[in-house]
Amino acid sequence: MPLVTTKEMFQKAYDGQYAVGAFNVNNMEIIQGIVDAAKEENAPLILQVSAGARKYAKHVYLVKLVEAALEDTGLPIALHLDHGEDFEVCKSCIDGGFSSVMIDGSKHPFEENIAVTKKVVEYAHARGVVVEAELGRLAGVEDAVKVNAKDATYTDPDQAVEFVERTGVDSLAIAIGTSHGAYKFKGEPSLDFARLEKISKMLPNFPLVLHGASTVLPEFVAKCNEYGGEIPGAQGVPEDMLLRAGKLGVCKINIDTDLRLAMTASIREHFAKHPGDFDPRQYLKPAREAIKSMVKHKVKNVLNCSGRA
Template sequence: MTLIHTKYLLEQAQKSGYAIPAFNIHNLESVHCVLDTAKEMDSPVILAGTPSTYQYAGTPELVALVEAAAKDRGMQVALHLDHHTSFEDIEYKVKAGIRSAMVDGSHAPFEENIEITRKVVALCHRYGASVEAELGQLVGQEDDLIIDSVDEPYTDPVQAFDFANRTGIDSLAIAIGTAHGLYKETPKLDFERLRDIASRVSIPLVLHGASGVPSDDVSRCVSMGICKVNVATELKIAYADTLKAVFEDDPTVNDPRVYNIEAKKAMARVIRQKIDICGSAGRI
């Protein structure tokens, strides 16, 4: 089995002061590109997919693809459930071999979020799978996740401590001013809130919505206790924009083995940059 849970990866990152980059993948090209670049840089990596990604690719097919690609490269890889909300869906995918799940109950009231999360933790831990949960909400869009506005956009540090202790989660995604998708202006991160949360919560912390956040800000977050950095939109844009340019340059091209070459190179540049920002190169 080449698919692993994320608990050990994140604890090692926490101990040594770096972060694990988590890239949202959507197809064969993105899987290959993330794994090849991570192997080239000797970086641990997490492949993540939202519910719509698994629906698009098919859970058994995606599990088989990632397992085969990782085995062929001599790698152990974490395939992660990103922003999943359905207990039954998580159960199905964990039984299919996935060993890392994010249950997103952040839309629910605090006590309900705890109950949702505890149920998923009990399930996943029986199968040796790690669990990430979220407290506070990010606005914006990531695949099928669309949030226009929220009542509690930031994570409360006191609640974060209580939430982590009462749920038994392995990592906690926090809201400190990032958002999903593209930013209309440079985000202003609440570093003091991050410092407060990190001083209270002992488990690894996760930063969602890192696409478009200035590199120095992400690096600062990592230095202050962020152990996992999620990247989705930047990867999709690099791939799509380059692909469009290829077709504009040569409208006659029709071979995916040809027109994907430059698009994969564009994704690889983003992946290298994020690995450098996370400080995860050479950590295998």
């Protein structure tokens, strides 16, 4: 099966009131853990690559690994560029085999964001590739994305409608209170569901996206803290909030931090128990299984997309 776009995937998710997981990938073990989980759950899947991942693993290696996943599983998989910073990066991924790209012009003024997004959309659509954009800015840190809390802004519903109409974008990442990284809230977790409902009603049948949506599962944080440097005060998005978002037009939920925590927790535990081990296969195999277990949990309990492939 070749790569798919998210068009049909998101339409099914919108109609079924669930979300598709978009998981960030950096190496073979991460990809294997994710796709093994999705195959067992018969779930649709988006594998996404950040600028940092392309720099770390190289574009061609990641594309070939995803092609291997397609051959191995037969699942509908979209390969997506996460947070493309400009037209040239998006063009490189479109030309290099990706089926979906994100142009993140959220750092720009509204009109400039529209202009760069429209340019990417025109190039991508002519080549059968779909485009995600972002309106509003999430706080937090993830790879090259670094936004201070004071610079974060929620998505304006009226601007969202204008933005979609003028750019022709296929999906829109919105800011309603999530943030990148492991530290999402100070105090009680809260998402602006009134804003989400308004945007969804004003953009009917249009797929919305949530970034910064890892739940920061306590079991992995605790294990990281037990076997290595502490991650104090980490707090993710509650699972019930993400389930609710999936019923209100959010068709794609990004997950990266939880992958990092699952892998790191497993590797720290392995070396604490086997300090003399130097065979990468011995510590990467349980790390891959930890990712698989975490992704299966997400698919069933957070995304509600088990059996939807």
